[in-house]
Amino acid sequence: MEFFTLLQQHLWITLLCFADFYVSVRDCTVEMEPVIDPPSLVVKYGDPASAICRTQHNAFITGWEAPVEATRAAGSHQAVWEVSSLTNWSLAKGITCYGIYVGYAECLAILSITIYKIPERVTLSHSDPVLKGAENRLEFSLECDVKGVAPVENLTVIWFRGHTELGRSEFRQLYWSDDVTVRANLSITDSTEDNRASYSCAAHLDLDTADPIPDTRSNSILLEDLYKYAREVSGGDVRLTEVNYTGDANPGVMEPSGELPSVGNSREIILGVVVVVVLVLILAVVVLVWWKCFKKLAAYVSKPLNTNMESFHLLQQLLWISPLCSADFYVSGQRCRGKEPVIDPPALVVKYGGPATATCRTEYNTTRMGWEATMGASSKENTQQLVWSVDSVTDWSLKDGILWLAIYEYKPCTTHLPITIYKIPENVALVLDEARPLLEGHEYLLECEVQSVAPVNNLTVIWFREDTEQKRSGYSQFRIEGDRDQNVTVRANLRIIASREDNRASYSCAAQLDLDTAAPIPDTRSNSILLEVLYKPTIVSPSEDVSLTEGDRLELNCTADANPSPTYEWRRDNKTLENNNSSSTLLIESVEMDSAGVYECIVSNTQGEVSVEIRVDVRNNPRGIIIDKPRGIIIDTPRAIMIGEVVVALVVFLVLVVLIRRKHCKRNEPHQ
Incomplete structure (x- = not known):
């Protein structure tokens, strides 16, 4: 298998396509191209970075090709x-998102990544000053040393005299993928009276970031340390000279104007010749290796396949690892058109630990048919149907x-069966980050832990208050522990501001797997947390001001809602x-009458207090109403006297009537 390893390396490294060698990208249409969000990244060295690649239509594999965290x-x-x-400088070359479609058309998109690093320090130094000329002008040079900066092509060294900018040194034609040390020189001829002036330099990175990158300023060099002679001149004569660059590779030299010196042109020509020679040699080696590999592969394919699937492994390394296809070897290419097999079902969604089966059928006679899989691999000769089952x-x-x-007649054709393995969570637990009870107005964090679930990309955590959904958390909000290619533990958070409405309310969360299964996968619900919230009193039904008559009954109310239960204090006129x-x-x-006044109800608990005032007016009773408190009988004195007089008069009248009637009766009796 050495030649296949060598072939794999060359097929991935080179992008050259010629003769019958083609990349399946040619079958990619605009509608099939992956979409990357965001389309480019500008990331500080050491900071986190992320991007999402989305493919369209019926892509059965979506992935990232990258030096680190490659995924599919x-x-x-x-x-x-x-x-x-982000600490791998090779990512500055960008990474590739790919989507593989039915028929093995592969569509690519490049994510451009710019990694920048703020200089570790910027140091300004100077040469020994020298007096020259009849006017004793002072000449010296400044060197600005910028250490550990990237990218150098976006770096500008700015020169200052005091707060006045003198010039800029740029490095647009230089490119290094990692951080470097840059040195820029400035020659000064100065004659001035201001010996308190100072020189400095600053490193400026010009990048498209959300917030401007602050310039890194150097130390200052005072002229009073250099000048011993003063002359009356309006200003110094300043001119920029060459800027020297040093980094992790060979140093280059350039003028601030951007034109390379003549020596640089010669070096560029030599470098170009070397690159061309190397490319020609590599191309010759690749052609030779391909020719040998295909001859050996043809010899292998012409042999009958054995039960241990060695030839299938051989073909898989060529057909899967390399996107290049040539000669008589096609992956669902032109030679396989019209002979595509039918897989039933076209995709599988299987529960971890459950059974799985699929059948592949073709209308054409095959020399051999087989399933290449880590479980249930099988092959069969001269058949039109083969079942894969575990x-x-x-x-x-x-x-x-x-x-x-x-x-088919020693020409291989392949088809891919996508499989999604899901695992229902072993447990879903909800915890509160702090001890209870909670305080009204304070922020708290609820954490939902979903244990042993897969696939995490299809997981949604749903938050509930009682039975009402509050929020949903997705992949970008998860903290994931474990191998993402298998089952993982996921943690999601919900921030709440405790309120009195939350008192005695229960919170819970549920894990939901959104997959295309025959029957919906039931959500896995967590335990419930019953919240206790402490809050100060609020009076819910205070009595209004009242006016009464002397002897009336007075009832005032100031019921309050509070937790813990409040205490009440009544005051009248303080x-x-x-x-x-x-x-x-x-x-x-x-x-x-002395019951009148302003009544105050003060309600308090450990969280605070509140009060309400109620005014009570009492009027005098002109009728002299008396309340018999022990028996609760009310007697109106004037009315009682009047009633008594009537009763007495009635009794006297009745007595007179009786006496007169008796006297009349005696007169009418017959005499004996």
Whole structure:
């Protein structure tokens, strides 16, 4: 297999296509091109970085080709690339998003990445000053040393005399992929009276970032340390000379104007000749290796396939690893058109540990047909149908799908079966970050932990208050622990501001897997957390001002909502009422004239207090109403006297009537 390893390296490294060698990108249409969000990245060295690649239509593999965190997602139209700390300078060359479609058309998109690094320090030094000329003008040179900066092509060294800019040194024609040290020189001829003036330089990075990158300023050099002679001249004569560049590679030299010196042109020509020679040699080696490889491959394919699938492994390395196809070897290419097999079902969504099966059929006779898989691999000669079946899917590598291969007269054709393996969470737990009870108005964090779930890209965490959905958290808001190619533990957070409405309310979360299964996958619900919120009192039903008559019954109310339960204090005209001091209701059975005044109800608990004032007016009783308190009988004195007089008169009248009637009866009796 050495020649296949060598072939793989050359097929990936070179992008040259010639003769019958073609890249399947030629079958890619504009509608099939991947979309990258964001389209480019400008990242500070050591900071996190992420991007999302989305493919269209029926792509069965979406992935990222990158030096670090390369990833691929089978059966998905989306792949996320992210690093927690960007420290690999090779990423500055950009990374590639790819989508592979049915028929093995491959579409690519490049994510441009600019990695910048703020200089570790900027130092200004000077040469020994020399007096020259009849006017004793002072000549010296300044050197600005910028250490650990990137990218150098976006760097500008700015020269200052005091706060006045003298000039700029740029490095637009230089390119290094990592951080470097840059040195720029400035020659000065100065004669001035201002010996308190100073020189300095600054490193400026011109990049398209959300916030401007602050310039890094050097130390200052005072002229009073250099000048011993003063002359009356309006200003110094300043001219820029060559800027020397040193880095991790060979140093280059350039003028601030951007034109390379003559020596640089010679070097460029020599370098170009060397590059051309090297490319010609590489091309010759690649052609030779390809020719030998294809001859050996033809010899292997002409042999009958054995049960251990060695030839299938051989073909897989060529057909999967390399996007180049040539000679008589095609991957669902021109020679396979019209002979594409049918896989039933076209894609699988399988529960971890559950069974899986698929059938591949073709209308044409095959020399051999086989399934290439880490579980259930099989092959059969002279057949038009082959079943792949496993009793329990426990190998996570199957999530990349499996390969079906058929050989028609020793010409191989392949088809891919995408497989999604899902795992229902073992447990979903909700925890609160602080001890209870909570305080009204304070912020708290609820954490939902979903244990052993897959695939994480299809997971959604749903937050509930009682049975009402509050929010949904997706992939970008997860903290993930474990191998993302297998089952992982996911943590999501919900921030809440505690309020009195949350008191005695329950919160919970649920893990939802959104997959195209025959029956919906039930959500996995967490435990519920019953919140207790402490809050100060609020009076909910205060009594209004009242006007009564002497002897009436007075009842005042100031019921309050509070947690913990509040205490009540009643005052009248700023004096505490001793007999009614612990209830929300104040009761006086019979008011008197001195019961009038302003009543104040003060409600308090550990979280604060609140009060309300109620005015009570008492009118005099002109009818002399008396309240019999023990028996609760009310007697109106004038009315009682009147009633008594009537009763007496009636009794006297009845007595007179009786006497007169008796006297009349005696007169009418017969005499004996």
